[in-house]
């Protein structure tokens with residue numbers, strides 16, 4: 714595909730993506746300028762459950778081949794209930810999907826190369842997509858008025874299953890599109906619909 718056309722096409726897609734995410738962006742072919750506003754969406758990486766770094770002197774000491782280094786991230790939290798543990802796992806897994814999605818869009822939007830890694834990210838999305846239902850195995854809705862998963866997921870499991878299955882199918886289709894050398898811009902656009910629809914109907918902001 715002609716790269717200017719690809720960038721222009723993706724600019725339109727990204728315009729919509731970015732609007733949905735509450736982020737202001739200007740996409741110019743060959744150049745991307747972004748001003749991120751506080752937004753919690755498919756692309757957000759600022760989460761209330763992220764923890765502040767600890768003091769250097771309190772950091773856990775790890776040793777290895779490159780000498781001793783303190784890990785300033787607090788050691789893994791212990792989760793008091795299975796609901797809390799699953800919520801954390803679900804959120805981290807969602808962030809992983811977001812990371813792969815954004816790595817893909819950055820590849821398509823820049824001239825920095827990495828086309829050979831597109832399949833890796835697409836396959837990762839398809840694998841995570843095939844197991845997305847596992848992130849909802851235990852009822853773990855957010856507390857009333859708080860951000861997170863809606864009770865509707867567990868009240869209407871058959872309806873929710875339509876969304877997880879559709880995402881599994883579409884992420885597999887996208888990985889196949891990459892394998893076939895198909896239209897990645899439209900493929901990513903189609904996949905994003907399933908992220909957005911599920912969030913609109915089953916996620917509380």
Ligand code: HEC
Pocket residue numbers: 754755756757760800803804805807808810811812814845860861862863876877880904905907908909911912915916917
């Ligand atoms: C079948 C439903 C569904 C699909 C499909 C889905 N999500 Fe989610 N996502 C959720 C729900 C529900 C939450 C809220 C989870 C919680 O806070 O417990 C969420 C939360 C998130 C979060 C916030 C995580 C955090 O740390 O708070 C991100 C980022 C995210 N999703 C990205 C994506 C992306 C990107 C896609 C598509 C590639 C996607 N999601 C597809 C249901 C879905």
